Amino acid sequence: MRHARYSWCVDNEVGHEIAEALGVLLRRTTRAQLHRQLTEGMGEGVDEVTYPVLSALARTGPRSAAELAPDVGIDRSGVTRRASRLEAAGLVRREADPEDRRAQLLVLTEQGRHTVAELRGRLAAHITASLADWPPGEAEAFARRLRRFTAEGPFA
Amino acid sequence: MRHARYSWCVDNEVGHEIAEALGVLLRRTTRAQLHRQLTEGMGEGVDEVTYPVLSALARTGPRSAAELAPDVGIDRSGVTRRASRLEAAGLVRREADPEDRRAQLLVLTEQGRHTVAELRGRLAAHITASLADWPPGEAEAFARRLRRFTAEGPFA
DNA sequence: AGTGATGCGTGCGCCGCGCACGCTTCTGAC
DNA sequence: GTCAGAAGCGTGCGCGGCGCACGCATCACT
Numbered sequence: 001m002r003h004a005r006y007s008w009c010v011d012n013e014v015g016h017e018i019a020e021a022l023g024v025l026l027r028r029t030t031r032a033q034l035h036r037q038l039t040e041g042m043g044e045g046v047d048e049v050t051y052p053v054l055s056a057l058a059r060t061g062p063r064s065a066a067e068l069a070p071d072v073g074i075d076r077s078g079v080t081r082r083a084s085r086l087e088a089a090g091l092v093r094r095e096a097d098p099e100d101r102r103a104q105l106l107v108l109t110e111q112g113r114h115t116v117a118e119l120r121g122r123l124a125a126h127i128t129a130s131l132a133d134w135p136p137g138e139a140e141a142f143a144r145r146l147r148r149f150t151a152e153g154p155f156a
Numbered sequence: 157m158r159h160a161r162y163s164w165c166v167d168n169e170v171g172h173e174i175a176e177a178l179g180v181l182l183r184r185t186t187r188a189q190l191h192r193q194l195t196e197g198m199g200e201g202v203d204e205v206t207y208p209v210l211s212a213l214a215r216t217g218p219r220s221a222a223e224l225a226p227d228v229g230i231d232r233s234g235v236t237r238r239a240s241r242l243e244a245a246g247l248v249r250r251e252a253d254p255e256d257r258r259a260q261l262l263v264l265t266e267q268g269r270h271t272v273a274e275l276r277g278r279l280a281a282h283i284t285a286s287l288a289d290w291p292p293g294e295a296e297a298f299a300r301r302l303r304r305f306t307a308e309g310p311f312a
Numbered sequence: 313a314g315t316g317a318t319g320c321g322t323g324c325g326c327c328g329c330g331c332a333c334g335c336t337t338c339t340g341a342c
Numbered sequence: 343g344t345c346a347g348a349a350g351c352g353t354g355c356g357c358g359g360c361g362c363a364c365g366c367a368t369c370a371c372t
Contacts, residue, residue, distance in 0.1 A: 012277070012280045014296055016276065021299070022181075023208075026182065027227075027228065029311055049328075052179075055179065064350080065350095066349095075330050077351095077353080101337060125171060127170075127175055130312075131309070140170055142302075143170050145294070145301065147173060149181075150181045154286040155190070220319080222320080233361070234359070237322090240321090259368095317368100318369070323364085325362090328358095331355090332355090336349105336351085339347085342346105
């Protein structure tokens with residue numbers, strides 16, 4: 001691995017390492033058990049399926065289901081169905097667009113805002129807690145790198 | 157955010173940043189389009205559903221479906237079904253355990269090893285290419301941090 | 313030898329997804 | 343003003359994956 005003739009392998013070693021770690025991380029974070037644990041005590045409306053819609057809505061403000069779809073990564077109809085569940089749980093309210101009576105804007109209710117804030121707080125606390133014993137400044141540097149990686153990395 | 161009374165929020169800010177980035181990363185990496193692009197030209201047997209089984213098998217060596225299940229993160233029966241598809245594609249071979257005639261070990265065929273190596277190489281190259289303009293040493297440091305994050309982080 | 317335990321594959325019901333259809337509403341041209 | 347085409351939304355439908363549970367084969371232990 002240290003010979004110059006294998007330089008392509010050395011160059012790609014970082015890629016292999018990141019890919020490996022990301023693969024494990026993906027499988028871990030998609031475990032239903034983790035989501036159950038994090039959504040403990042919340043209302044019945046939010047789960048690992050509906051949360052991406054709720055989160056995207058909180059991030060971008062009131063939008064239609066069609067506009068939310070590419071951000072969530074599924075079809076427009078799926079966003080509609082998930083939003084209906086959130087609406088039934090009282091976390092999301094459908095509001096007719098005054099400028100276009102066809103459009104139905106999805107708006108977070110007060111309870112919806114509270115729920116997403118609570119959930120984000122739990123997740124952040126969970127992450128922060130297990131990073132407590134990192135050397136000072138390491139976590140911040142890692143967070144910056146990770147942000148840049150997601151923003152302009154291979155999955156942009 | 158800078159007032160002392162909100163110190164818990166400041167403490168959690170790193171957690172929030174990491175959670176946000178991970179959320180985006182998750183949605184990006186689970187997009188089917190990316191998998192289609194990466195598996196371009198491969199046989200029909202490997203896709204975004206069957207690949208985790210193939211990869212886990214390559215990582216840990218010959219194992220039974222039940223042993224692979226917790227690593228993949230789904231039920232034992234799902235691993236069996238995915239393995240059957242990989243077997244039909246000639247990437248995996250079922251081999252009776254000589255010590256236990258109940259057990260069916262899943263073994264990668266030569267073509268299976270070649271496929272997973274090729275796929276890993278593509279992914280690693282894809283990652284490495286977009287990290288080319290990072291400052292020297294930054295990518296390596298990030299990879300180390302990421303590995304530690306997955307190993308002993310909040311999702312261990 | 314016999315009984316409980318273990319491992320594997322599969323049938324079944326459930327659920328989420330993408331596609332396509334119908335309905336309503338907007339837009340632009342005549 | 344009117345009408346045809348486009349745009350937006352919700353929903354029915356078929357497909358596919360998943361978890362559970364059952365049956366069969368085999369092992370372990372008495």
